[in-house]
Amino acid sequence: SDVYKRQYQRRVHGINQKRFLFVMAKVVNLLKPIKVGDLQLKNRVFMAPLTRCRADPATGIPNQLHIDYYSQRASAGLIISECSQISPISQAFPGSAGIHSEEQVQGWKKVNDAVHKKNGHIFLQIWHGGRAVHPANVGGKPGLAPSPIAIRTQVFTVQGIKPHMTPKEMTEEEIKQMIQDFRKGAENAMKAGFDGLELHGANGYIVDSFLRDHTNRRQDQWGGSVENRTRFCLEVVDQLVSVFGPNRVGVKVTPNGRYNDMFDSNPLKTYTYLAQQLSKKNIAYLHLSLIHI
Numbered sequence: 001s002d003v004y005k006r007q008y009q010r011r012v013h014g015i016n017q018k019r020f021l022f023v024m025a026k027v028v029n030l031l032k033p034i035k036v037g038d039l040q041l042k043n044r045v046f047m048a049p050l051t052r053c054r055a056d057p058a059t060g061i062p063n064q065l066h067i068d069y070y071s072q073r074a075s076a077g078l079i080i081s082e083c084s085q086i087s088p089i090s091q092a093f094p095g096s097a098g099i100h101s102e103e104q105v106q107g108w109k110k111v112n113d114a115v116h117k118k119n120g121h122i123f124l125q126i127w128h129g130g131r132a133v134h135p136a137n138v139g140g141k142p143g144l145a146p147s148p149i150a151i152r153t154q155v156f157t158v159q160g161i162k163p164h165m166t167p168k169e170m171t172e173e174e175i176k177q178m179i180q181d182f183r184k185g186a187e188n189a190m191k192a193g194f195d196g197l198e199l200h201g202a203n204g205y206i207v208d209s210f211l212r213d214h215t216n217r218r219q220d221q222w223g224g225s226v227e228n229r230t231r232f233c234l235e236v237v238d239q240l241v242s243v244f245g246p247n248r249v250g251v252k253v254t255p256n257g258r259y260n261d262m263f264d265s266n267p268l269k270t271y272t273y274l275a276q277q278l279s280k281k282n283i284a285y286l287h288l289s290l291i292h293i
Contacts, residue, residue, distance in 0.1 A: 034077065037247030037284030039121060039195065041077035049080040049125040049198065049252070053095030055107075057137075057158060060091065060098035062107035067114045074120030080250075080287075083127035083200050084108075086178075086185035089141040092129030092205070094158050099124060099185045105192045112193035123196040123250065124189045126240070128178065130206030131167035131215065132260055143167035144174060145209050146216040146223055146232075151261045175222060175232065178206070183239035196248030197240050199233070202289055204260025207233050208253070211274065212264035226273045234277055241281060251278060252287035 031043045054065040073079055084099040085091040091098060098104045108124070115122045131150070133143035136157035145167035154161050170178070182199075189197055201207035209215040210232040216223045222231055233251070240249045253274070255267040264270050278286060 036078065037196065037249075038245075039078075039248070039284075041121060042119070043075075043077040045076050047073050047076040047079040049082055049200075051093055051096070052082045053093050055095050055097040057094040059103065060085065060096060060101070061103050062097040062111050066097060066107070066111050070111050070122060071114035071118060071120075074115045074118035076120065078195075079115065079120060079122040080198050081111075081122060081124050081194075083125045083205075084185070084189075086126060086128055086181045089138045089144075090128040090130075090133060090181075090206075091137060092132040092134070092143075092155075094137050094156070099126065099188045099192070100181075105188045108189075108192035108194070112195075116193070121195045123198050123248075124192075124194045125198045125200050125252070126182065126185050126189065127200040128181070128206040130204070130209050132164070132205055133167070134162060135165060136162060144170050144178070144206065146170060146218050147209075149215055149217070151204065153261060172220070179232070179235050179239055182236045183243065186240045186243035190243055196250070196284065197244055198250040198252055198287060199236060199240060200252055201233055202252045202254035203257055204262040207236065208257075208260075208262060211253070211270060212262055212267075213270075214261075214263045214265075226270055229270065230274045230277060233274065234281075237278065237281060237283065241283070246282045247284050249283045250285040250287055251283060252289060254289045256290060 030045055034041050034044045055061055055063060070079055084097055087100050112122055131143045131145035134155050134157050135142055136159045148166050148169045150166040151164035154163050186197055199207060211229055216229050221228055223229055253271060255271040275286060
């Protein structure tokens, strides 16, 4: 009847109105300013790092596509860029934009100038592909990892889809050199005008492969105990902090992520310890991504 119909409509309207008010309250909170590290951000909407692969695979130089893409999103409180490789042999995606050459620095500077012109803030996600690097993408050089354990999936390369290769187990000298490569990447990011850095410590790339015991089976100071497995990450963070300061450095981790054939026997223990150590360093934030891919 019309009476029941009107009562039903009033109930639905009341429920929808409450939901609308609840959603609007959340939106209002998202739009409030927030301080992250020493940066005062205009809102709490952060743009997550997203793999774009829009650079020339031969050079890794950011171009007009990057300028347009990031400047169009400058209204976010903070933009975290796509992952950016620290050396010519560290990219796992053909077309990713690097941070190891002067030409790349100048390309990123144009991106950052465009973002800052619109009063935006942008962090670089600094990255080494580790065992996810395929020789076909880096001139025949093998991927590097704490232990020689291959990813049991396939990967896209400039030569088409191929199975992942077994990475080279890193020597002590190679580990120390890579830590310095991260520092050089941080210096280049500073020169390019980034507001800060996010260390990519997730998804099976080099930092993650040191953290988790499936991929780190070393018996030296870089493997075995939780303290040793977190050493590489913490030493890299120290280098990034020495360039940008702790208030401008964040870290991304995926404690239970399976992407790139990853797992850890006790992620709660591993990542609780890591979080405690990062807290002592007073970094700007810990980016926790919970994925099961």
